[in-house]
């Protein structure tokens with residue numbers, strides 16, 4: 631499949647750490663100042679995007695700090711110049727009229743760099759303890775479908791009347807719409823059939839959790855054959871990177887990262903205890919052992935020598951992955967290593983392919 635040159639993004643550090651909360655050189659820190667500095671560094675290093683995941687309470691331990699997504703997205707918009715700001719949103723937490731307005735304001739502040747990542751929720755306590763109903767898996771997606779339909783129509787700047795099962799919107803208009811392009815970009819992250827169908831219908835890009843190339847190829851094949859109203863669907867992949875000069879050094883670094891995981895066991899238990907049993911994503915995660923990072927993490931195989939990691943990225947790019955959304959630990963120094971060692975290798979390889 632013809633794909634554009636790969637782009638690289640970083641996950642904002644919303645939980646304080648990707649990998650272990652107990653890494654001696656990467657103390658858990660989800661503060662605004664740390665995240666501002668991280669995203670500004672990413673931009674200066676040439677990363678094209680940042681993804682701000684959405685959780686109201688930290689699923690790895692509710693007493694841990696958690697960065698708020700949409701207020702941070704607005705502040706990133708005002709304090710960066712080029713980086714795309716992708717803010718995740720769980721439809722039940724915001725009425726679509728309110729969220730569409732917020733996204734358009736971030737579009738305005740950022741000069742056309744706003745995007746949302748539609749995620750249909752898996753962490754039950756965050757909803758239930760707030761008294762918000764946590765609907766059944768497929769109903770969440772049915773709600774999400776109406777929700778994104780309203781958001782998309784409002785993004786147009788036209789007057790909108792919508793009468794659905796969940797939303798009744800009458801003669802509503804949001805001004806200004808984007809002054810920079812037709813509307814903010816729409817990503818969707820999910821694994822289930824319901825997620826795939828919704829992405830094919832309403833998203834510009836589908837985010838895939840980190841997993842081996844042959845599994846990613848099947849997902850892309852399944853999504854790319856579905857009918858579309860808009861331009862072809864684009865694809866992003868989550869991954870945790872461990873790149874070193876040699877494969878042996880990378881293996882050693884992976885072993886070290888795994889050795890820290892023992893202390894994180896209560897955090898993993900908190901995640902699994904709170905997860906919806908019907909969320910397909912966790913069934914995929916369960917297929918892979920010894921993983922570092924969230925959303926598939928090292929299952930994407932971006933662990934190895936600089937040449938190996940660059941090759942694997944090219945391999946994913948060949949099958950249709952355009953955006954690589956990356957986690958590191960310690961974040962800032964490993965992000966810099968990636969920018970210095972991997973991005974130029976990939977750029978060189980792709981310029982000859």
Ligand SMILES: Cc1cc2nc3c(=O)[nH]c(=O)nc-3n(C[C@H](O)[C@H](O)[C@H](O)COP(=O)(O)O)c2cc1C
Pocket residue numbers: 682683684685718719720747748749750751752753819820821822823824825837838839868908909910911912925955
């Ligand atoms: C790249 C990516 C980012 C995600 N970000 C979030 C997030 O910020 N918050 C969240 O609750 N779920 C997030 N998810 C999880 C999806 O929403 C998840 O797959 C869904 O909740 C479970 O639905 P499923 O059964 O379709 O997998 C993300 C998934 C992917 C692939």
